[in-house]
Amino acid sequence: MEDPGPFRGKLVTKFPSDQQYAENEKYQDHLLDQYKLYVEMADRVSARRQTANSYFLSINTAILGFVGYVTTKSAGDQVWVLGLVGIVLSYLWYRIIVSYRDLNSAKFKVVHEIEKRLPISPYDAEWEAMGRGKEPSLYHPLTHIEKGVPWVFLALHAFIVLRAVPIGRICGIFH
Numbered sequence: 176m177e178d179p180g181p182f183r184g185k186l187v188t189k190f191p192s193d194q195q196y197a198e199n200e201k202y203q204d205h206l207l208d209q210y211k212l213y214v215e216m217a218d219r220v221s222a223r224r225q226t227a228n229s230y231f232l233s234i235n236t237a238i239l240g241f242v243g244y245v246t247t248k249s250a251g252d253q254v255w256v257l258g259l260v261g262i263v264l265s266y267l268w269y270r271i272i273v274s275y276r277d278l279n280s281a282k283f284k285v286v287h288e289i290e291k292r293l294p295i296s297p298y299d300a301e302w303e304a305m306g307r308g309k310e311p312s313l314y315h316p317l318t319h320i321e322k323g324v325p326w327v328f329l330a331l332h333a334f335i336v337l338r339a340v341p342i343g344r345i346c347g348i349f350h
């Protein structure tokens with residue numbers, strides 16, 4: 176396992192005055208309860224991540240649909256504004272995906288550390304079976320694919336901006 180970094184000293188609390196607590200059954204029960212709660216919290220982060228992805232996918236699709244509708248009804252001179260909004264939203268979506276990836280990575284480092292104190296380590300064993308994310312033939316991280324989707328939308332929105340604003344007008348701005 177990779178070095179867990181500086182959090183290791185923060186994860187396990189020592190009870191120097193109560194050594195019996197660490198040796199009795201309640202300690203193991205408490206550890207297991209905390210493990211269950213922490214794994215549930217990691218799962219909730221994944222659910223929030225999926226909700227965020229659905230939200231940004233819906234917004235970007237709506238913007239593109241609206242641009243398509245507006246350009247069929249009129250000249251659509253101002254669709255470049257929607258394109259710019261789409262570019263900003265797509266970039267923010269990308270940053271949120273990266274943030275959730277980093278949060279999940281940290282959570283699972285903690286899960287692996289907790290599992291060292293439990294009889295079995297299912298998440299660590301699963302990660303090992305998948306080559307720890309370093310062997311694409313075993314596992315291709317979803318985040319690698321997921322991060323590409325906002326860039327596709329960003330490119331589509333950039334195309335809208337470039338189509339809506341004539342190049343001559345852009346060059347005129349800089350003269």
